[in-house]
Amino acid sequence: MSLVIVGSIALDTVSTPEGEVQDTLGGSAIYGSLAASSFCPTHIVGVLGSDYPASGLQLLEEHGINLEGLDFKEGKTFRWSGKYTNWNRAETLNTELNVFADFSPELPESYLCCKCLLLANIHPRLQLQVLNQINSYHHLACDTMNYWISLCKDELEQVIKRVDIVFMNEDELREYTGKKDVFEAAKEILTIGPEWVIIKRGEYGSVAVSSSNLFFAPAYPVTKVKDPTGAGDCFAGAFMAYLANHPIINHQVIREAVRYGTVLAAMNVQDFGVQGIIGKSRAEIEVYKEHLIKWTS
Amino acid sequence: MSLVIVGSIALDTVSTPEGEVQDTLGGSAIYGSLAASSFCPTHIVGVLGSDYPASGLQLLEEHGINLEGLDFKEGKTFRWSGKYTNWNRAETLNTELNVFADFSPELPESYLCCKCLLLANIHPRLQLQVLNQINSYHHLACDTMNYWISLCKDELEQVIKRVDIVFMNEDELREYTGKKDVFEAAKEILTIGPEWVIIKRGEYGSVAVSSSNLFFAPAYPVTKVKDPTGAGDCFAGAFMAYLANHPIINHQVIREAVRYGTVLAAMNVQDFGVQGIIGKSRAEIEVYKEHLIKWTS
Numbered sequence: 001m002s003l004v005i006v007g008s009i010a011l012d013t014v015s016t017p018e019g020e021v022q023d024t025l026g027g028s029a030i031y032g033s034l035a036a037s038s039f040c041p042t043h044i045v046g047v048l049g050s051d052y053p054a055s056g057l058q059l060l061e062e063h064g065i066n067l068e069g070l071d072f073k074e075g076k077t078f079r080w081s082g083k084y085t086n087w088n089r090a091e092t093l094n095t096e097l098n099v100f101a102d103f104s105p106e107l108p109e110s111y112l113c114c115k116c117l118l119l120a121n122i123h124p125r126l127q128l129q130v131l132n133q134i135n136s137y138h139h140l141a142c143d144t145m146n147y148w149i150s151l152c153k154d155e156l157e158q159v160i161k162r163v164d165i166v167f168m169n170e171d172e173l174r175e176y177t178g179k180k181d182v183f184e185a186a187k188e189i190l191t192i193g194p195e196w197v198i199i200k201r202g203e204y205g206s207v208a209v210s211s212s213n214l215f216f217a218p219a220y221p222v223t224k225v226k227d228p229t230g231a232g233d234c235f236a237g238a239f240m241a242y243l244a245n246h247p248i249i250n251h252q253v254i255r256e257a258v259r260y261g262t263v264l265a266a267m268n269v270q271d272f273g274v275q276g277i278i279g280k281s282r283a284e285i286e287v288y289k290e291h292l293i294k295w296t297s
Numbered sequence: 298m299s300l301v302i303v304g305s306i307a308l309d310t311v312s313t314p315e316g317e318v319q320d321t322l323g324g325s326a327i328y329g330s331l332a333a334s335s336f337c338p339t340h341i342v343g344v345l346g347s348d349y350p351a352s353g354l355q356l357l358e359e360h361g362i363n364l365e366g367l368d369f370k371e372g373k374t375f376r377w378s379g380k381y382t383n384w385n386r387a388e389t390l391n392t393e394l395n396v397f398a399d400f401s402p403e404l405p406e407s408y409l410c411c412k413c414l415l416l417a418n419i420h421p422r423l424q425l426q427v428l429n430q431i432n433s434y435h436h437l438a439c440d441t442m443n444y445w446i447s448l449c450k451d452e453l454e455q456v457i458k459r460v461d462i463v464f465m466n467e468d469e470l471r472e473y474t475g476k477k478d479v480f481e482a483a484k485e486i487l488t489i490g491p492e493w494v495i496i497k498r499g500e501y502g503s504v505a506v507s508s509s510n511l512f513f514a515p516a517y518p519v520t521k522v523k524d525p526t527g528a529g530d531c532f533a534g535a536f537m538a539y540l541a542n543h544p545i546i547n548h549q550v551i552r553e554a555v556r557y558g559t560v561l562a563a564m565n566v567q568d569f570g571v572q573g574i575i576g577k578s579r580a581e582i583e584v585y586k587e588h589l590i591k592w593t594s
Contacts, residue, residue, distance in 0.1 A: 183518050204501040207515070214592040218504070218513035221480050295511040297594030 001138070002041040003244040004069070004111050005032045005237060006130050007120025008100060009046040012273065013081035014090075018226040024273035025056045026080065028120035028143065031230035032237030034277050035264040036118075037063040038285060039241035043111050045069035045130070047103040049077035059278060068108045073099040087228050088202045107133045116244035118236055119163070121145050124155035131162050139243050141165035143236050149175050161193040164249070167236050169200040183209065196254060198239070198261075200232055205262065208254050215251065217258045220266035220292060227272040234268040234277055235261035263288040298435065299338040300541040301366070301408050302329045302534060303427050304417025305397060306343035309570065310378035311387075315523040321570035322353045323377065325417035325440065328527035329534030331574050332561040333415075334360040335582060336538035340408050342366035342427070344400040346374035356575060365405045370396040384525050385499045404430045413541035415533055416460070418442050421452035428459050436540050438462035440533050446472050458490040461546070464533050466497040480506065493551060495536070495558075497529055502559065505551050512548065514555045517563035517589060524569040531565040531574055532558035560585040 012026030029046040036042040043066040050072070060067060078100035082090035105126050117134065119127040119142040127142055140163040148156050149172060156176075160166055166189055168176065173185035186197040186209040199207040205218040239261035246253045263285050268276045309323030326343040333339040340363040347369070357364060375397035379387035402423050414431065416424040416439040424439055437460040445453050446469060453473075457463055463486055465473065470482035483494040483506040496504040502515040536558035543550045560582050565573045 181520070184520070201501065204498065205513075205515075214518065216502075216515035216593050218502075218515070221511065223478070223481070293594075296513050297590075 001115040001244040001247070002043060002113075003036050003116045003118060003241050004043045004045060004107065004114045005029050005036060005118045005120055005240075006045040006069075006105050006127070007032060007118075007122050007143075007233070008078055009048045009052070009070075010078045010080050010100075011052070012229060013079070013093075014084075014227055014229050014272065015082075016084040016227050016272075018224070019272065021227070021272045023079070025053075025059070026229060026273060027078065028122065028230075028233045030060075031233035031268065031274060031277070032118055032120045032240075033060065033065050034063055034274055035234035035237035035268070036241035037065055038264075038280060038282055039238060039260065040116075040244040042066065042241065043069055043114060045105050045107060045111070047071040047073055047078075047099050049073055049075045049099040052077045059274075063278070066110075068110055069106075071103070071106070073102075075099045082229070084228065087225055090229065105130050115139065115247070116240055117141070118240040119143065119159065120233055120236065124148050124152055124159050127159045128155060131159065138247055139164055139240065139249065141167065141236065141240055143167040143232065144172065146172055146175055157192065160189065163194055165196045165198065165240075166194045167198045167200060167232065167239075169202070169232070173197075173199060183207075187211070195249070198236075198258070200235065206235070206258055208258050210254075213251050215255050215258055217262050217292065218296065220262055220288060222266050222270055225269045226276075228269045230274070231265040231268050234264040238264035259289050259292050260285065262292060298412035298541040298544070299340060299410075300333050300413045300415065300538050301340045301342060301404065301411045302326050302333060302415045302417055302537075303342040303366075303402050303424070304329060304415075304419050304530070305375055306345045306349070306367075307375045307377050307397075308349070309526060310376070310391075311524055311526050311569065312380040313524050313569075314381070315521070316569065318524070318569045320376070322350075322356070323526060323570060324375065325419065325527075325530040327357075328530035328565065328571060328574070329415055329417045329537075330357065330362050331360055331571055332531035332534035332565070333538035334362055335561075335577060335579055336535060336557065337413075337541040339363065339538065340366055340411060342402050342404060342408070344368040344370055344375075344396050346370055346372045346396045349374045356571075360575070363407075365407055366403075368400070368403070370399075372396045379526070381525065384522055387526065402427050412436065412544070413537055414438070415537040416440065416456065417530055417533065421445050421449055421456045424456045425452060428456065435544055436461055436537065436546065438464065438533065438537055440464040440529065441469065443469055443472055454489065457486065460491055462493045462495065462537075463491045464495045464497060464529065464536075466499070466529070470494075470496060480504075484508070492546070495533075495555070497532065503532070503555055505555050507548075507551075510548050512552050512555055514559050514589065515593065517559055517585060519563050519567055522566045523573075525566045527571070528562040528566050531561040535561035556586050556589050557582065559589060
């Protein structure tokens with residue numbers, strides 16, 4: 001099966017204790033698609049401006065990503081700049097929506113036969129708009145962020161009602177539910193509709209929670225973190241791309257998906273921008289995954 | 298084999314968001330011994346005052362703990378009072394050393410044939426004094442705390458040089474080594490002498506680190522934490538008691554030890570003082586451990 005990823009396409013300027021990059025490829029759809037592309041045919045949906053570098057498009061093509069869902073607009077691409085003083089949370093220095101301000105995602109007809117959809121972190125209204133365009137997908141997932149929880153929780157709840165899998169970090173779960181305990185918070189999200197909540201715990205890994213099961217995975221230990229931007233997007237992209245190959249989701253499939261998500265997130269943080277995840281072979285990914293299994297079981 | 302645990306014996310007054318207890322049984326040796334007693338013959342070494350409740354001694358006896366190493370002194374038992382505003386760190390409100398001020402641990406002759414020693418959290422000078430009394434133990438471990446790292450790092454280093462296993466939390470590892478990355482910090486501790494460092498990560502579990510291997514375990518998810526006091530002591534006690542039954546330590550033995558430590562720590566935090574770990578059957582412990590295995594592998 002194929003995976004469709006809808007999200008932001010950005011040019012990021014990032015500063016971390018390990019260095020800086022300017023106007024580098026970023027955005028939830030870009031990180032997610034590149035991470036996914038090692039696992040299954042990947043189709044991207046997003047908007048970009050006339051200043052988007054041709055080399056960026058070439059990179060996506062080299063990774064076999066279907067670009068038919070890209071919306072090329074006159075004007076500047078969405079820009080985000082942020083600074084990390086600790087690794088767990090970026091301080092946003094500046095956001096320029098630019099062409100992203102009027103983004104209205106449309107799935108090309110060729111994407112409608114896909115079976116797996118990741119609504120990466122964008123406005124829940126846009127996520128809903130995409131959900132209204134599909135009707136026979138097997139696996140639907142959404143990511144989100146604290147900003148949407150405080151700004152438009154009702155719309156986000158409409159999204160959560162209609163997806164099978166929700167990705168949230170601990171703060172987002174607490175903010176959404178008002179519950180301190182993240183496992184209780186995840187169980188509350190399950191009552192809205194999804195079958196699985198994936199709790200993202202940053203340097204401590206992740207937990208997949210269903211009504212009857214749990215799966216814990218540590219983060220893959222990385223000696224030198226350079227730039228954590230996009231780690232959650234890579235996790236979700238690889239996770240959903242693994243699921244795209246499995247029509248039926250069971251505990252074993254979720255475990256493997258979590259592990260592959262963990263691996264791509266770890267690869268990502270070891271270099272700036274998307275440098276850490278481009279051109280990774282499946283063999284390299286398997287080596288990481290085998291380590292994870294050895295270190296946890 | 299048998300396990301000897303040397304540490305503090307206290308009467309604790311603890312306040313948490315879930316309630317309060319006054320002058321309840323506490324101290325690293327008490328928590329550690331009670332947690333260990335489900336696994337192997339356990340021998341305690343510590344000092345207590347004439348105000349120590351007879352019911353406390355009876356409880357230790359009921360758990361089969363050898364009390365020959367207890368030093369009964371005229372005066373008041375060591376008292377600690379603390380308050381938790383978050384679950385990860387207690388704020389110490391008061392410490393009265395009392396009879397603990399002049400504690401000089403002496404192992405009874407009957408303890409010298411034991412093969413496994415846990416130097417629970419006490420002054421490194423006392424830990425050294427115990428190490429000087431033994432010569433044929435198979436497994437030696439020490440726990441510690443930030444206070445000793447800042448106050449007497451040289452003496453602590455002498456202890457670390459002579460043990461096989463060191464238990465430290467993330468802050469302690471960073472403070473001891475000056476390294477931000479806890480895995481790098483643990484590797485530095487290994488260069489001092491130990492074969493394994495057990496990184497305690499509170500609600501995120503633990504990691505066992507050797508020069509050639511890693512083992513990650515999440516914390517056992519607990520719906521209602523009431524009192525985290527002693528969780529690390531229970532972890533270390535159960536861990537070492539499991540090791541006491543295994544003359545040779547390999548990765549598989551360490552994994553099981555970490556899991557049993559995790560289980561006893563989780564049982565402990567669910568009630569105040571030692572209430573969570575007393576009278577636990579091996580069958581109850583095994584149920585928790587099987588869950589842990591199911592949720593991680």
